[in-house]
Amino acid sequence: MQTMISRFLRTAAAALLLAPMAPLTAPAQGLFSPAVKVDEMVITNYEINQRLAFLQVLRAPGDARKLAREQLIDDRLKMRAAQELGITVTPEQIAAGMEEFAGRANLTADQLIGELSKLGIATETFRDFVEAGMAWREVVRVRFAGQAQVSEAEIDRAVSAGGGGSSVRVLLSEIIMPAPPPEAEAVLARAQRIAQTTSEAEFSAAARQYSATATARAGGKLPWQKIEDLPPVLRPLVLALSPGQVTDPLTIPNAVALFQLRALEETAFTRPSYSAVEYAAYYMAGGRSPQTLAQAAEIEARVDTCDDLYGVAKGQPEEVLDRNALPPEQIPTDIALELAKLDPGETSTALTRAGGQTLVLLMLCGRSPATDEAPDREAVATGLRNRRVGGLTESYLEQLRANARIVTVE
Structure with a gap:
């Protein structure tokens, strides 16, 4: 059950990962x-x-308490807007929405409610979250x-632009800090402090001190990268930044990642499109101990392709070597971040599993280009409509907030 819950919550949070579950603390006075x-x-x-507890389970990035407050304010405004339009969501519709939400992991709503209740999260919290979303969709x-x-x-213009023309490349710096369960809260708090900086020098100093990747020595600085080569979950976060700004902390297995935008430029080239990225992961006991890292370096020196790793894993349990070919959006975020830095045949030892006890020797096998097909005009039209509605919806919610009197009670 725990594995299914973890997989579900990762999906429900759009690539945000499940934190170790712990019971809620005793309620404070004036709850x-x-x-x-x-x-x-x-x-x-x-x-x-x-709502804070619910967001923490979903491992939402940034300041979870602030996000909980803002979401609840928005939910009140959304529900009032629905009421003014005569829109109601029936109990049967809410139940169906809860089932759909849980069904993304082949769970029933009752199963998910049972897991949340172990953490002190009430059924009403889940139900209200679903109801507000359903009501707002109908308002929109x-x-x-x-x-x-x-x-x-x-x-026509969108179809013409889709095959080439201009695109974007970005110059980033990264900090990826190990966060095994006993240290996860402290590392996340540190990441939230670092995320407030707009100084490249301060970010680079933090990268040298805390980052576990090979870029740490260079202050976390990465070379120019095409936006299309970044993991899908990271692209909108980066494009929302101005130079100097840092993403909210992004939680990945046993680690927390931060990215600072140093520069952005528009380039002229044909956008690459990949149907699949193939990679291999060789799991080594010992985590980031000197002995295991030395063993990994020796393996890296004598392998040139993913096929060579079969010889390395020969005679060992089958699960020590994992080879996959997945669409970019299905690759786990931490693996996708590392693969974006690699050319075929290159390796990385930045990742761990099992709470830091297992080192991952990751190799990029190759990227499969998508076949050229005639663009689906209806799909393009749907995308344009969704983008337009998204802009109208965002503006409408901002208007509702501006017109409301929002007061924090002391």
Whole structure:
């Protein structure tokens, strides 16, 4: 059950990973007192603590308490907007939404509720989260469906741009800090402090002190990379930055990652598109001990292709060597981050598993280009409509917030 829950929560959080589950601490005094007032609507300390616990289970990046507060404010505004439009979500629809949410991991809603309850997270917290999302989707449909039409000319331009023209490449610095379970909270807190800097010198100093990757000696500095080569989960985070800014902490297995944007430029080239990335992972007991790292260096010196790793693993249990060919969006985030730095035949020893007790010798086998197919005009049109609705929706929610009186209760 625990494995299925972990897989589900990673999916539900769009590549955000499950933290070690621990029971909630005892409630503080004034738990049911108002914490925030949104016009006449009240958000209690209890609700914030519950949403905080839910987000911590989902391992949401950034300041989870602040995010919990902001989400609950948005949920109040969304539910009021639905009420004003006469939109209601029936108990049967909410139940179906909860089943769909849990069903992404072949779980029932009752199974997921049972796991959350072990952490002190109430069924109502899960239900309210689902209800607000369902109500808001209906609000968006009613308000903006008629404004999302796209013309044939717009589709033509999007199809023409899709095969080449301009794209973006970025100059990043990275910090990837080991965070085995006993140290996870302290490492995340440190990452949140580092994320506030806009100084390249400060970020580089932190990389030299804390980062576990080979780039640490160079202050975490990476060479120019095409945005398409970055893991899908990282691309929107990077594109949202201005030079000098740092991403919110990104949690990956046994580690926390930060990325600082140093520069961004538009380039002219044909965008590469990969249907699959093939890689091999050889698992070595001993973690990042000097002996294991020395053994890994010796292996790296004598292997040139992924096929060579079969000889290294010969006579050992089958599970010590894992070889996969996956679409980019299905590759685990930490592996995708390392593969983005590699050419075929190159290796990395930056990752660990089993709480840091197992070293991963990772090798990129190759990237399979996507076949050239005629663009699906309907798919392009759907993408344009979704983008337009997304912009309208974001502006509408900002308007609701601007018009509301939001007060933090002392």
